[in-house]
Amino acid sequence: MIKNKKLRIAIASVIMALIYPLIFMFLFAMEAASGDSTDAAGRGFVALGIYIEGFMVSVVYFIISIIFSRIFLRTLLPPFIALLLLLLGYGISLIPDYIDTLPSEYTEYYEDGKVKQVGKKEHSYDTWVGWVKSYRRDGTIWKEEKFPSIKSDNHLIYAKYYYEDGTLKSEGYTTFDNLAHREGEWKFYKPDGTLDDIRNYDENAVxxxxxxxxxxxxxGVKIYRVGSGKLFTGTLSNTPVVYLKNYFNEFPEAFFPRENEDDEEEIFPDLYTCRVKNGLKQDKVVIRYATHGHPIAYQTVIYDGGNSWAPANAYYPNGQIQDKVTILDDSTRRYDCYYQDSIKRRPHCVLRFKVKYRNDDAIDTAYWYNSHGKLRAWAVFKDGDIVKHWPEETY
Incomplete structure (x- = not known):
């Protein structure tokens, strides 16, 4: 017999603590041995019943352990120390799961292995948290975003966008990790780093x-007055018009990996030349870039109160065609989108994307190409919806 009283108390406490989980293991083993088969809901009720039964047995066992300790060990400490050990063991068992919930470093890559995003993720929710850096495919910094924790009441993301040389382009808050929903004050900078404009957006991004x-x-559709939000009526002649948010890309490029990060934010206004009635552009429309030389960015003709069925082309700042629209018949158009050369050498560069639309719905097969002209994705459309595509994994 162990004569050291403290050692007896310690051994008794450990043994008593080990019996508690054995009670539940025995009850679950008995239930499994019964061989009763139930559905998921039934198994849930069975488990609840076992836990209730186990709790009741544990209470009885605790009372018995007190009586045992009082009679044979002349102390009441072991039953209570056993409970503390049990709670301590349970707490320690939760540590790995807790560690897994903590944000950890995470890196996303482009298909060619180059770094796309670097930051921390809350893996339990698969969401970014804290500062995250995003890079263009050429390795230059594109943006930095500070994400709030998903557990936080704050839903705003602080974002900083950069020019390709690393100069700050714009900064402010958005509700998503894109520029579709700016909110509050935003500052916009020129390529030389000087402040160009400060704009304030309402919380609904409208x-x-x-x-x-x-x-x-x-x-992207109608023209409004800053501040009042009223539809504009009048004549514009190389008049600057800023963008509330990025143009919504009507082509379904978002379904497939991008060859380049084209969704750069609109910083400077374009210069509009046209008549406007109740916010809608009328007659001949010419939109120019607000840069030296004012090259044409977009031109078309608007008919019937804002609806256009004339060829409409968009251009890069160097004058090359970016998007070419061809009318095939009374209801069908073809869109051909091109990459841009570093300098102007030809009317357009390599084909990037092509699709047909009939009455605003994509039809037939759309094709995506990389900057070398190699096919990288395609999708078959029916009534505007994708019914088949390659590659299978898209985002």
Missing amino acids: RLNSSEKYQLYTD
């Missing part, structure tokens, strides 16, 4: 509340 430099803005 109106530009103020701009220190410009009076008109567009959502």
Whole structure:
């Protein structure tokens, strides 16, 4: 017999603590041995019943252990120390799961192995948290974003966008990790780093509340007055119009990996020349880049109160065609989208994307190409929906 009282108490406490989980293991083993088969809901009720039964047995066991300790060990410490050991063991068992919930370093890569994003992720929710850096395919910094924890009441992401040489381009808050929903104050900078404009967006991203430099803005369809949000009527002649948010890309490129990061934010206004009635552009429309020389960015003709069925082309700043629209018949158009050369050597560069639309729905097969002209994805459309595509993994 162990004569050291403290050692007897310690051994008794450990043994008593080990019996608690054995109670539940025995009850679950008995249930498994019964061979009863139930559905998922039934198994849930069975498990609940076992836990209740185990708790009741544990209470009885605790009372018995107190009586045992009082009679044979002349102390009441072991039953209570056993409970503390049990709680300590349970707490230690939770540590690995807790560690797994902590944000950890995470890196995403482009298909060619180059770094795309670097930051921390809350893996339990598969969401970014804290500062995350995003890079273009050429390795230059594209943006930095500070994500709030998904557990936080704050839903705003602080974002900083950069020019290709690393100069800050814009900064402000957005509700998503893109520029579709700017919110509050945003600062926009020129390529030389000097401040160009400060704009304030409403929380619903449907109106530009103020701009220190410009009076008109567009959502890509209609033109509005900054501040009031009223539809504009009048004549524009190389008049600057800023973008409320990025143009919504009507082509379904988002389904497939991008060859380049083209969704750069709209910083400077384009210069509009056209008549406008109730926000809608009328007659001949010419939109120019707000850069030296003012090359044409887009031109078309608008008919019937804002609806256009004339060829409409978009251009890169160097004058090359970016998007070419060809009317095939009264209801069908073909869109051909091209890459841009570093300098202008020809009307357009390598074909990037092509698709046909009939009455605003994509039809037939759309094709995506890389900058070397190699096919990298295709999709078959029916009534505007993708019914088959390659590659299978898309995002």
